[in-house]
Amino acid sequence: MEPANNGCLYITGTCNSKSCAAYNQLVWCKWGFGQGDDKAVFYYNSQEGELKCPICAKFVKPQNFGFAGTWFKVVGSYRSPEQPGVVNVDTKWKQAPSTGVTTYKYNKNNLVKWGSLNLHISVNKPVGA
Numbered sequence: 001m002e003p004a005n006n007g008c009l010y011i012t013g014t015c016n017s018k019s020c021a022a023y024n025q026l027v028w029c030k031w032g033f034g035q036g037d038d039k040a041v042f043y044y045n046s047q048e049g050e051l052k053c054p055i056c057a058k059f060v061k062p063q064n065f066g067f068a069g070t071w072f073k074v075v076g077s078y079r080s081p082e083q084p085g086v087v088n089v090d091t092k093w094k095q096a097p098s099t100g101v102t103t104y105k106y107n108k109n110n111l112v113k114w115g116s117l118n119l120h121i122s123v124n125k126p127v128g129a
């Protein structure tokens with residue numbers, strides 16, 4: 001998997017299309033910058049339905065995400081089986097190297113439920129980072 005030149009966000013999910021070569025396997029959906037843009041945001045709550053399998057182009061339900069070759073920031077809130085109440089998240093900007101993907105541990109038996117989730121990416125170092 002080659003990150004885009006300007007970096008990108010990857011959202012992973014399992015392809016459920018029986019006719020797809022990646023059926024029942026984890027696929028990496030790339031979410032990058034628009035033409036000429038140096039910033040982008042994936043608004044999970046309104047855009048999760050836009051994720052498509054890179055092989056068959058059918059809808060993929062998001063499971064996890066990661067970043068490659070970009071500055072990134074995670075903003076949202078979730079509920080976790082490990083702690084009561086809503087946990088608010090507003091990370092500092094961090095830089096994901098272009099070698100490999102910076103991601104999070106995935107444990108299907110210990111999933112957090114995101115109430116809102118916005119994934120920000122930036123080509124250039126953001127002010128205050």
Ligand SMILES: [Zn+2]
Nearest residue numbers: 015020053056
């Ligand atoms: Zn597929």
